[in-house]
Amino acid sequence: MKARLILGRCGPIMALWLLLACWPARAQHVITFMPQWTPQTQFAGYYVAVEKGFYAEEGIDVVIDHFGGSSTESVVEKVNKRKVDIITTQLVSAMIARDKGIKLINVLQTSQVNGLMCATHFPIESPQSLEGARIGRWKAGFAEVCDVFCQRNGLEVEWVPYIQGINLYVSGAVDGLLCYSYSEYLQLVLATGGIPKENIIRFRDYGLDFPEDGLYVTETYYKNNKEMVDKFVRASRRGWDYAREHREETLDICMRVIKEYNVATSRILQKMMLDEVLSLQVNPTTGQADFAPPRQDVFESLKASLTEAGYLKSDINYKEVIR
Amino acid sequence: MSIKKNFASRLSLYVLLLSASLLLVVTILATVFSATFVLNEANVRAEKVLDNTVLEIEKVITEVERAVDNVDWVVQRNVNDEQFLYTVTRELVATNPNIVGSAVAFEPYYFKNRKYFAPFTYSGDISHELHTVQLGNEHYDYPTLDWYQIPKLLGKPYWSEPYYDDGGSGQRISTYSMPLKDEEGKIYGMLTADLSLEWMSDLVTSIKTTPNSYILLIGRNGAYIAHEKKEKVLNETIFTSALEMEDTTAIRIGKNMLAGERGMIHFKNDDDKAFVVYSPLSNGWSIGLVCPYKDIYYYVNLLIIILMVLLILGLLVLFLGSRRIIRKQTSPIVEFGNAAMTIAKGNFNASIPEVKTKDEILQLRNSLDYMQRSINEYIVELKSTTASNERYESELNIGREIQMSMLPQNFPQRGDCSLYAMVQPAKEVGGDLYDFVEVGDSIFFLVGDVSGKGVPAALFMAIARAAFRFIGALGLPISEVMCRVNNCLADGNKNEMFVTMFAGRIDLKTRKMDYCNAGHNPIVVIAPDGKPTYLHAKPNLAAGLFADFPYEEEQIQLEQDTRLILYTDGVTEAEREDKSQYGEDRLLEWASKINSSVTSNAAVLDLYSHVKSFTHGADQNDDITIMSILLK
Numbered sequence: 001m002k003a004r005l006i007l008g009r010c011g012p013i014m015a016l017w018l019l020l021a022c023w024p025a026r027a028q029h030v031i032t033f034m035p036q037w038t039p040q041t042q043f044a045g046y047y048v049a050v051e052k053g054f055y056a057e058e059g060i061d062v063v064i065d066h067f068g069g070s071s072t073e074s075v076v077e078k079v080n081k082r083k084v085d086i087i088t089t090q091l092v093s094a095m096i097a098r099d100k101g102i103k104l105i106n107v108l109q110t111s112q113v114n115g116l117m118c119a120t121h122f123p124i125e126s127p128q129s130l131e132g133a134r135i136g137r138w139k140a141g142f143a144e145v146c147d148v149f150c151q152r153n154g155l156e157v158e159w160v161p162y163i164q165g166i167n168l169y170v171s172g173a174v175d176g177l178l179c180y181s182y183s184e185y186l187q188l189v190l191a192t193g194g195i196p197k198e199n200i201i202r203f204r205d206y207g208l209d210f211p212e213d214g215l216y217v218t219e220t221y222y223k224n225n226k227e228m229v230d231k232f233v234r235a236s237r238r239g240w241d242y243a244r245e246h247r248e249e250t251l252d253i254c255m256r257v258i259k260e261y262n263v264a265t266s267r268i269l270q271k272m273m274l275d276e277v278l279s280l281q282v283n284p285t286t287g288q289a290d291f292a293p294p295r296q297d298v299f300e301s302l303k304a305s306l307t308e309a310g311y312l313k314s315d316i317n318y319k320e321v322i323r
Numbered sequence: 324m325s326i327k328k329n330f331a332s333r334l335s336l337y338v339l340l341l342s343a344s345l346l347l348v349v350t351i352l353a354t355v356f357s358a359t360f361v362l363n364e365a366n367v368r369a370e371k372v373l374d375n376t377v378l379e380i381e382k383v384i385t386e387v388e389r390a391v392d393n394v395d396w397v398v399q400r401n402v403n404d405e406q407f408l409y410t411v412t413r414e415l416v417a418t419n420p421n422i423v424g425s426a427v428a429f430e431p432y433y434f435k436n437r438k439y440f441a442p443f444t445y446s447g448d449i450s451h452e453l454h455t456v457q458l459g460n461e462h463y464d465y466p467t468l469d470w471y472q473i474p475k476l477l478g479k480p481y482w483s484e485p486y487y488d489d490g491g492s493g494q495r496i497s498t499y500s501m502p503l504k505d506e507e508g509k510i511y512g513m514l515t516a517d518l519s520l521e522w523m524s525d526l527v528t529s530i531k532t533t534p535n536s537y538i539l540l541i542g543r544n545g546a547y548i549a550h551e552k553k554e555k556v557l558n559e560t561i562f563t564s565a566l567e568m569e570d571t572t573a574i575r576i577g578k579n580m581l582a583g584e585r586g587m588i589h590f591k592n593d594d595d596k597a598f599v600v601y602s603p604l605s606n607g608w609s610i611g612l613v614c615p616y617k618d619i620y621y622y623v624n625l626l627i628i629i630l631m632v633l634l635i636l637g638l639l640v641l642f643l644g645s646r647r648i649i650r651k652q653t654s655p656i657v658e659f660g661n662a663a664m665t666i667a668k669g670n671f672n673a674s675i676p677e678v679k680t681k682d683e684i685l686q687l688r689n690s691l692d693y694m695q696r697s698i699n700e701y702i703v704e705l706k707s708t709t710a711s712n713e714r715y716e717s718e719l720n721i722g723r724e725i726q727m728s729m730l731p732q733n734f735p736q737r738g739d740c741s742l743y744a745m746v747q748p749a750k751e752v753g754g755d756l757y758d759f760v761e762v763g764d765s766i767f768f769l770v771g772d773v774s775g776k777g778v779p780a781a782l783f784m785a786i787a788r789a790a791f792r793f794i795g796a797l798g799l800p801i802s803e804v805m806c807r808v809n810n811c812l813a814d815g816n817k818n819e820m821f822v823t824m825f826a827g828r829i830d831l832k833t834r835k836m837d838y839c840n841a842g843h844n845p846i847v848v849i850a851p852d853g854k855p856t857y858l859h860a861k862p863n864l865a866a867g868l869f870a871d872f873p874y875e876e877e878q879i880q881l882e883q884d885t886r887l888i889l890y891t892d893g894v895t896e897a898e899r900e901d902k903s904q905y906g907e908d909r910l911l912e913w914a915s916k917i918n919s920s921v922t923s924n925a926a927v928l929d930l931y932s933h934v935k936s937f938t939h940g941a942d943q944n945d946d947i948t949i950m951s952i953l954l955k
Contacts, residue, residue, distance in 0.1 A: 160476065163467055164469070167469045167544055171469075171481070172477070173477050189562070190545065191544040193545070193581070194566075264557045264558050268559070269563065
């Protein structure tokens, strides 16, 4: 049976209905997969894997669900509550989750380079330029690396939580905006016609180049469904490899998914995003998109940084998180 | 007939090309001026339409802002009256047709134990029935939404960027938010009014200054709020295509509009040129009117096409008409040409067509007529001249025959002497002469050259020859013969003509030769051993110049097989084209190859042939006379 994408607005009800409706004829294992954000080319590889039948070839039936209609519960909480089987999230989030007792395992590291940055209305000559600035950040999180940055540089920043931050920036209500190079930053470029280079700071340039997106499952799920997870990972990698080689076709697939979710965007923005996401997947050490797991020294460095920033209270074992 | 051979067609073509060039220049200038004028008019009209549109939108915006402003103080006074707050929002929606929703949203926990409190009234998208609800929950955290957060951060009223109101009116709206401030100026809430943008879309899409012109409306984030391509609305920004195409002009337009500027820029729009006039709105948005050139220049282009068609047709008529007129006007020239050809073929009396005009054609006709008469007169004169020339030539030929007949043609046939001579005049008649007379066992001979050429020389030669023949036969010494001949020639010689002569008498028994050279070339003596030498004689004057000149004679003993070559200067002075002469050395060289076995006849002819061979066919410039005497 062909894998399906479940509409966010219909949410879990439709997913459940489809699941039940198809159950008698189902011979394949069903995996519910939830990316950590709304549909966009950030998750292109998974859409492609569905569309091209890579999951089906592995004998698994994948249901992709974007938030299931609720944005108040993070993907980490969703997977912890067994509402979904596999999620994408950042390594930072996974480590913090484990600190809180949610035992996530990294089964595939897609991102190899950190894309977190800050765009401001003024030139950033040094980290101190951000002192006292009013800066927008996601209400949902994702800014822990920036917190480490501020703490290391002794910066006092007025944080403004946002859900969609572009208008905060263009209205002048904030001095700057935390953004990802593949997402909000591109939206800012399209909203303003371009951000001057001197108004941008990339945190990876300050010793904080920690990999971001990866695939995660709970320890329990992994223990019980190791073979299925392996199949999912294999097919997902195929999806990303295919996306890298067939970008226009990938865009077609993504735009169909995005259209189903009524997300306001444009093909051009999604193309820019896809190109950036794929570039962040290139391992700087090998020059290849090899999905290398986070190195232990990087892991330890991140752990130390998060501990220093107060996000981690307990010691986290590399081998427990990284498969 | 090809255009190269047809004068009328060619002249018509020149006229056509000149006319076409002039008309083309005029058309281009007219087109440029028209296009400039039309473009300026389009700009003015577009700005006017844009201003009117801005006024219409501003009117609605102002109405909404004023409605909110009007209730602001009431809300501030009754902030603790929950029911009143619901009523206020309901009244705002009910009494203002442009407002589809209104809320009074408070800061979290402004009211004790209430994180969210925001009475909200909205109008249903279909029934327009009013609904009143309480906003704010974990799924709708309004303090983090733009319409609340941004005016709070800015501390002043704010029009939000358009968004779909999923939970309320179901329409595309923009929210006007007025911060509620306490006495200390601290913001404790937000009074809002939602403005439906559907009417705005209808308004802007209905405005067209030209068939393909369109309005675009963008928010502060560059996103299209209204655009003729609906799929762009809220999905793309004004920079989306510009950045992809790296269109710097489009980027400049976008930045100018976002900067709240007013202006006009020409740019390339979907492979077609266009201009956009833009103006800011008071709420921070910007509106532009795009006018494609193809619309603006539609009538100009149409005019150009019509002009070009008329131009081509006009030029065609001009070409055909002018060719016809030119043909008619120049038809006498063709007839003149035919007449000239007839005359040229020999019909000198051919008639030349008459013309009625009094212009250049008549001049040409008169000239042709004059030419015909002149030719006829010339031909008559030529016939007469030719007849005279023929007669003169005939007489000269007769004279030549007479002159030649005066020279002896029967050469002596003796065993002890062989003599042969020839004269070749340069003209019909010449002044050279030779003669010989046999008197017993002696032979008297001479070769002479009269000064000048032609008939006078021939006549003088005839006198000299007659005198010599008469006096020479008297048996007088050779010097006496020369004296008498000289006196005879000098007598009455008014023209001072003279004749050089070499005269000699050989006693054939003793081979003793008496001779006298009267200013003539030295003769060549070829000894029996074949060695040639010039016989140098005493210098005597040429005959005919002075009477009674005492000529001296000389004597030489010749031997058997001695050959004498007598000649005139026509031999040694024979010239090639390059003016080089035969010369005495070449003559002596020739003579060295003539031995005694060669007859006099053969020797004379061989020398003449040798001279002719030297001159390579150059015109003979003087009479040539050669005589050979071989003693045996």
